[in-house]
Amino acid sequence: MKKQKVILLDSGQANKQDIAAISELQKGLNKMDQFPVYSPDLQWFEQMVVAEKQRIRKKLIKDLSVFLIVAVIILSGIMVSLFQMPAVFIFLQISTTIFIAGYTGSRVMKKVIGR
Numbered sequence: 001m002k003k004q005k006v007i008l009l010d011s012g013q014a015n016k017q018d019i020a021a022i023s024e025l026q027k028g029l030n031k032m033d034q035f036p037v038y039s040p041d042l043q044w045f046e047q048m049v050v051a052e053k054q055r056i057r058k059k060l061i062k063d064l065s066v067f068l069i070v071a072v073i074i075l076s077g078i079m080v081s082l083f084q085m086p087a088v089f090i091f092l093q094i095s096t097t098i099f100i101a102g103y104t105g106s107r108v109m110k111k112v113i114g115r
Contacts, residue, residue: 081089 078089081092
């Protein structure tokens with residue numbers, strides 16, 4: 001443990017410093033009280049909430065629409081390839097499985113080697 005240097009002040013000097021600090025704090029607080037405080041109406045907040053909910057709802061509908069369209073296209077392609085060209089379907093399934101296994105294995109190896 002380090003020895004700290006302590007300057008002992010007599011009570012008169014300590015009181016002067018305390019009084020000076022208190023007066024500075026009071027001046028600062030008085031300056032803070034001079035600033036006007038504006039709080040918006042409750043109706044403004046309600047309008048903001050309604051507008052944000054509408055924006056989120058529109059975004060959700062757009063995202064779901066895009067998701068469903070892409071899903072229908074992918075599923076249609078899979079069904080067509082399954083019934084029209086079963087060899088291509090089987091090749092795609094095998095190659096996708098191999099790709100996923102290889103990619104996952106390489107990511108795991110990077111994490112193991114990286115540590």
